[in-house]
Amino acid sequence: MKLKRTFLVLTSLLILGGFALGLLTIRWYNSYFPSLHRAVPALVQAIALDKSPSVYYGLKPTPTEPAGVYYRDRVLVLMYHDVSPEPKDGKSLSVANFRKQLELMKANNFKWITMSEYRDFILHSTHVPDNAVLLTFDDGYESLYSQAYPLLKQYGAPSAAFLIVGKVGDDKGAFPKADWEQVKEMQQGGVEFFSHTFDSHHYAPTAPGNEELKPLLAKPKYLKKEKRLETEEEYEWRVTEDLRKANEVLQAELGTPNYALAFPYGAYSQAALDICKRLGIDITFTVRSGLNAAGQTNGFRLNAGGMDNDPALQVELMKKAEKRLQTAYSPFLSPIARKSVFMILAAAWLVVGLLWLRTGWRLLQGRRRNVGL
Structure with a gap:
């Protein structure tokens, strides 16, 4: 039960982290992805050009x-x-x-x-x-x-x-x-x-x-x-x-x-x-x-x-x-600071992803043992 709870928590963190990284990518680095502008121009404008609810x-x-x-x-x-x-x-x-x-x-x-x-x-x-x-x-x-x-x-x-x-x-x-x-x-x-x-x-x-x-x-x-x-x-x-x-x-x-x-x-x-x-x-x-x-x-x-x-x-x-x-x-949002924050969040998300895979594998192994019994 404890392992399953851990898996659910990691799943939530993985989803939330992926969503946050996606928003930051559009907010800070949208100019590098012209295909994104073509696919969802209204979304990019809302998030990237400060036409967002936050402003x-x-x-x-x-x-x-x-x-x-x-x-x-x-x-x-x-x-x-x-x-x-x-x-x-x-x-x-x-x-x-x-x-x-x-x-x-x-x-x-x-x-x-x-x-x-x-x-x-x-x-x-x-x-x-x-x-x-x-x-x-x-x-x-x-x-x-x-x-x-x-x-x-x-x-x-x-x-x-x-x-x-x-x-x-x-x-x-x-x-x-x-x-x-x-x-x-x-x-x-x-x-x-x-x-x-x-x-x-x-x-x-x-x-x-x-x-x-x-x-x-x-x-x-x-x-x-x-x-x-x-x-x-x-x-x-x-x-x-x-x-x-x-x-x-x-x-x-x-x-x-x-x-x-x-x-x-x-x-x-x-x-x-x-x-x-x-x-x-x-x-x-x-x-x-x-x-x-x-x-x-x-x-x-x-x-x-x-x-x-x-x-x-x-x-x-x-x-x-x-x-x-x-x-x-804010100096916190200088290009160098943004890159540092983004890299730290991406690394943390990757670590959570690896833990999620490890926990999922252990759950799967446990189920197989139970079925074997």
């Missing part, structure tokens, strides 16, 4: 606070992609909801700052206003020019955009890109432009047979013709050349040096961070949410786009960012 649960819109102060000496960076009159994609924000967001931010005393001001704050601890917000747009879609830019001008909101530099002007696909003429017009109107790589906004296999797809900037890729993985030196050379080329084109087209990069899918490595520093890119961004403090050069961003966005709840979350998003900037 939004129980939030209700509160009255407008024209003089409200929600956080000091921090910057909340918002991330957008496509802005469309009638969104048909999950990551697209409606024009009406974007307008409402800007309206509510302004009415509730949020202060928009430029990337230049953000950089000075991060690198030199310069002053930023209370409730400071930096608006950012990824990928350089044409909708930034045709839909978002007119509203940014109307509300006097500065912003920053990250271009896939090699794709500027590409009108193919569901989301055509802005061209250089549009980019330059927006630059004159208060939008600052930076790098989202030259052409590394892709996944690549890290094993034979197009398996284990991972973001190009994060890991060495598998070389099909040579049937091997890139060496660390080859990986670093590839990343360096891509980011250098993006820097050179941005400098040539816009007349300003590039010092910021948004990592595609938020995925990066220590080598990628070191390469950025060598190329003069001293500000980088992930896709994890949280408030940014001075000295935090690899910044957090809160996803504020998406077809299901509720502007009132979005702004309410921003008001409560210090409490609701505090885990996002």
Whole structure:
């Protein structure tokens, strides 16, 4: 009876541990599994992009606070992609909801700052206003020019955009890109432009047979013709050349040096961070949410786009960012700490699994002896 009870306890621990590891995998490492995004996009978005009950649960819109102060000496960076009159994609924000967001931010005393001001704050601890917000747009879609830019001008909101530099002007696909003429017009109107790589906004296999797809900037890729993985030196050379080329084109087209990069899918490595520093890119961004403090050069961003966005709840979350998003900037959740926690939990789960097998085997042997009697 005691052995059977032990087996049941181990079974419960094995199931709970597997469930916990699965959640952490989606939460922390979802960008490494594009097939997961395709299979269950709603689940990944709910868990990975802080659209989860743990962040939004129980939030209700509160009255407008024209003089409200929600956080000091921090910057909340918002991330957008496509802005469309009638969104048909999950990551697209409606024009009406974007307008409402800007309206509510302004009415509730949020202060928009430029990337230049953000950089000075991060690198030199310069002053930023209370409730400071930096608006950012990824990928350089044409909708930034045709839909978002007119509203940014109307509300006097500065912003920053990250271009896939090699794709500027590409009108193919569901989301055509802005061209250089549009980019330059927006630059004159208060939008600052930076790098989202030259052409590394892709996944690549890290094993034979197009398996284990991972973001190009994060890991060495598998070389099909040579049937091997890139060496660390080859990986670093590839990343360096891509980011250098993006820097050179941005400098040539816009007349300003590039010092910021948004990592595609938020995925990066220590080598990628070191390469950025060598190329003069001293500000980088992930896709994890949280408030940014001075000295935090690899910044957090809160996803504020998406077809299901509720502007009132979005702004309410921003008001409560210090409490609701505090885990996002905790040192405990740094990449190194996350990896350590994940490995410890995985090892513990493996030990429980081995004990479960051993106990199950002993139970089976016991039953066979009883049957023999």
